[in-house]
Amino acid sequence: MNTQIDLMYMKEKMPDPIIHNPFEDVYSPSDDSFLILDFIRSKISQEFFDEIPIREIENILDLGTGTGIVAIFLELLNMFPSKIYASDILQNAIKCAQINEKRNNIDNKINYIHSNLFESFPNHLKDSFEIIIFNPPYLPSIKRIERKRIDYLWDGGIDGLKVLSKFFSQVERYLNHQKKCHIYYICSSNTNLDELYKFIDENGFKNEVLLNRHIFFEDIFLNRATLK
Ligand SMILES: C[S@@+](CC[C@H](N)C(=O)[O-])C[C@H]1O[C@@H](n2cnc3c(N)ncnc32)[C@H](O)[C@@H]1O
Numbered sequence: 531m532n533t534q535i536d537l538m539y540m541k542e543k544m545p546d547p548i549i550h551n552p553f554e555d556v557y558s559p560s561d562d563s564f565l566i567l568d569f570i571r572s573k574i575s576q577e578f579f580d581e582i583p584i585r586e587i588e589n590i591l592d593l594g595t596g597t598g599i600v601a602i603f604l605e606l607l608n609m610f611p612s613k614i615y616a617s618d619i620l621q622n623a624i625k626c627a628q629i630n631e632k633r634n635n636i637d638n639k640i641n642y643i644h645s646n647l648f649e650s651f652p653n654h655l656k657d658s659f660e661i662i663i664f665n666p667p668y669l670p671s672i673k674r675i676e677r678k679r680i681d682y683l684w685d686g687g688i689d690g691l692k693v694l695s696k697f698f699s700q701v702e703r704y705l706n707h708q709k710k711c712h713i714y715y716i717c718s719s720n721t722n723l724d725e726l727y728k729f730i731d732e733n734g735f736k737n738e739v740l741l742n743r744h745i746f747f748e749d750i751f752l753n754r755a756t757l758k
Pocket of ligand 1 (some may be wrong): 593599645647715
């Protein structure tokens with residue numbers, strides 16, 4: 531089977547969640563969100579997810595959940611025995627994800643955390659996650675503008691690294707050090723990639739680019755970072 535047919539077949543077996551977004555300040559699913567879903571589809575089997583035994587995955591975090599698309603997709607697959615957490619800095623994103631969870635007939639299974647990165651995470655979630663997925667604001671700001679709420683969706687600061695670098699300086703303490711852990715995140719050809727990969731390396735992670743997709747004026751990349 532060729533890759534295109536493969537992907538269509540997997541999409542039929544594992545469809546996108548139904549997503550509704552009534553909030554102006556919540557990010558509607560886009561190419562980057564669907565790149566993550568396609569990757570998950572291509573790497574999941576009854577026993578493994580991207581070479582991690584599924585039964586060993588206790589906790590998954592969808593950080594910056596937006597409409598909840600990734601967390602809801604993971605729940606709908608019904609293949610992970612894991613607890614699924616979804617967090618966002620915007621209260622409306624949490625509300626939106628909760629509405630979408632119901633629309634997809636999932637009954638209060640996702641655990642929501644309203645938080646700026648890990649700032650408001652409860653202590654008991656330290657050393658917990660085997661999988662963390664983050665589709666962050668990764669685009670560089672065009673110019674210094676006063677930060678409005680809506681900027682959180684895409685504005686990664688002057689070089690696109692503001693949120694990602696904070697994330698990589700905090701994330702290690704939330705990974706389950708007893709197990710194999712994977713962080714998946716999105717960045718773009720407009721992000722300062724040299725700086726980003728250097729920073730990730732200096733913070734003790736190995737980085738691999740897994741997928742890329744060309745959209746309009748940029749390439750977006752799905753990366754996997756693992757502890758060295
Ligand atoms: C590009 S959107 C991705 C949304 C969703 N995960 C998706 O793939 O469609 C980025 C998300 O990160 C959230 N976000 C931005 N800065 C954040 C921060 N410091 N802490 C937590 N979430 C943040 C935004 O509110 C937004 O929902």
